[in-house]
Amino acid sequence: MKDAIRAGLPMPAAVAAAMLIVWAIAGSGWALAVLAGGALAIVAYHLVNIQRLTDWARGPLDADVPQGTGAWSDAFAALHRRARTRNAYQRDLRLVIERFRGAAEAMPDGVVALDDGNRIKWANPRAVEQLGLDLAKDRNQPIVNMVRTPEFLAYMESGRFGASILMRAPANHDRILSVQLVPFAVAEKLLLSRDVTEVEAVATMRRDFIANVSHELKTPLTVISGFVETLQDLDLDARQRDRFLQLMREQAASMQRLVQDLLTLSALESEHNPLAEETFAIVPLLLQVSADAKGLSHGAHAIELDVRDAAIVTGGRDELGSAFSNLVSNAVRYTPAGGRITLGWRIGPDGRGIFSVTDTGIGIGPEHLPRLTERFYRVDRSRSRATGGTGLGLAIVKHVLLRHQADLDIASEPGKGSTFSVRLPAARVRQGPDTGEILPAAAGESAAAGPVP
Numbered sequence: 001m002k003d004a005i006r007a008g009l010p011m012p013a014a015v016a017a018a019m020l021i022v023w024a025i026a027g028s029g030w031a032l033a034v035l036a037g038g039a040l041a042i043v044a045y046h047l048v049n050i051q052r053l054t055d056w057a058r059g060p061l062d063a064d065v066p067q068g069t070g071a072w073s074d075a076f077a078a079l080h081r082r083a084r085t086r087n088a089y090q091r092d093l094r095l096v097i098e099r100f101r102g103a104a105e106a107m108p109d110g111v112v113a114l115d116d117g118n119r120i121k122w123a124n125p126r127a128v129e130q131l132g133l134d135l136a137k138d139r140n141q142p143i144v145n146m147v148r149t150p151e152f153l154a155y156m157e158s159g160r161f162g163a164s165i166l167m168r169a170p171a172n173h174d175r176i177l178s179v180q181l182v183p184f185a186v187a188e189k190l191l192l193s194r195d196v197t198e199v200e201a202v203a204t205m206r207r208d209f210i211a212n213v214s215h216e217l218k219t220p221l222t223v224i225s226g227f228v229e230t231l232q233d234l235d236l237d238a239r240q241r242d243r244f245l246q247l248m249r250e251q252a253a254s255m256q257r258l259v260q261d262l263l264t265l266s267a268l269e270s271e272h273n274p275l276a277e278e279t280f281a282i283v284p285l286l287l288q289v290s291a292d293a294k295g296l297s298h299g300a301h302a303i304e305l306d307v308r309d310a311a312i313v314t315g316g317r318d319e320l321g322s323a324f325s326n327l328v329s330n331a332v333r334y335t336p337a338g339g340r341i342t343l344g345w346r347i348g349p350d351g352r353g354i355f356s357v358t359d360t361g362i363g364i365g366p367e368h369l370p371r372l373t374e375r376f377y378r379v380d381r382s383r384s385r386a387t388g389g390t391g392l393g394l395a396i397v398k399h400v401l402l403r404h405q406a407d408l409d410i411a412s413e414p415g416k417g418s419t420f421s422v423r424l425p426a427a428r429v430r431q432g433p434d435t436g437e438i439l440p441a442a443a444g445e446s447a448a449a450g451p452v453p
């Protein structure tokens with residue numbers, strides 16, 4: 001027998017028993033009255049429970065199931081079990097949705113969910129920021145009304161979503177976004193956006209670099225091949241031939257310098273070329289750089305070395321030497337004959353080692369200063385070429401200094417001259433006597449020491 005029927009039997013059975021007892025004692029009239037009263041009580045009991053069930057079903061979803069008695073206790077208990085299972089299921093579902101939303105919000109890329117009419121249903125904070133959306137106002141608006149860049153409109157119009165497109169971020173025109181539409185379910189779509197500004201900048205730099213190198217190599221090559229043809233075709237006298245050969249040699253030397261600088265740069269950038277952490281006295285290195293400068297100048301400039309403090313430096317001796325030489329070579333090349341060039345070295349009050357090159361040369365306009373260390377950036381292209389410049393000198397300096405955690409400071413005034421200062425971190429510099437024989441007599445350890453000729 002079913003549980004509910006079994007549980008519901010005692011009440012009618014009790015009424016029937018009461019009716020029979022009353023019949024035996026008081027006759028059929030009273031027995032009928034007991035039967036009617038009992039039936040009414042049973043109907044009232046069921047009506048009350050039906051009302052409780054209706055109230056519960058109409059109430060809030062999480063309302064407790066009422067407690068029942070008799071036939072209703074099993075029914076309410078079964079409902080109670082069902083409600084508990086449903087609540088647990090909903091809780092799990094809510095957790096999954098919350099976790100999914102949390103993951104979508106934490107994504108470094110933008111995500112916008114679109115419905116079948118390309119209307120915005122949801123967007124994560126990154127998409128809001130990149131696409132300039134305001135979910136409070138833009139929800140349910142067509143995406144093409146909110147993102148109006150021509151590339152994006154053409155993409156949406158095309159209906160070809162197999163590849164991504166690049167476009168300027170609507171909210172910030174300095175940033176470049178890669179955007180792709182990914183259809184899912186029946187007609188819904190996800191719009192994915194990624195900020196690729198840095199990646200694009202690297203790609204542009206690489207393209208520019210290759211174009212620059214090709215151009216730099218093409219010029220001397222064209223000159224050389226022109227001279228070769230002339231030498232082959234024309235019957236030149238010995239003096240003319242020597243002149244042409246000399247010019248070809250200069251062009252070949254310029255190509256050699258360029259290739260050498262490119263190799264130096266790539267070695268400086270290579271992960272497989274860690275910095276040699278040597279400990280060396282700075283003064284001998286400065287004397288060597290100063291001697292090289294004098295050789296380069298051929299006596300056209302007054303070159304001074306002003307060493308204020310003897311010091312021991314930790315780093316790559318050859319690398320720092322090449323960076324210092326590049327600065328000194330620039331000073332010689334961009335200072336007209338008769339000018340003055342001063343190489344200085346001192347330890348600042350903060351313990352940093354400062355190497356400076358001051359010239360009385362052509363100087364540099366302030367608009368060029370931020371770009372000077374870019375590869376192939378030149379203020380005066382023809383002067384750079386005429387003096388054997390590759391346009392890579394300051395890029396090499398920048399890389400060497402980066403490897404030493406050092407800074408380059410440039411102060412310059414057109415027509416007056418420039419000062420390039422290298423600041424080595426205090427951790428790389430130790431004030432201390434150089435070995436006696438290499439410390440120049442005039443360069444003492446005190447700040448009062450004068451320039452070294």
Ligand code: ADP
Pocket residue numbers: 326330331334335359361362363364372373377378379380384385388389390391392393394395418
């Ligand atoms: P380059 O081989 O052309 O000298 P660099 O990278 O060494 O290349 O320098 C970049 C540019 O900075 C030069 O072309 C020049 O215009 C400018 N420059 C560098 N040093 C000086 C200086 N001491 N005085 C004036 N201009 C300079």
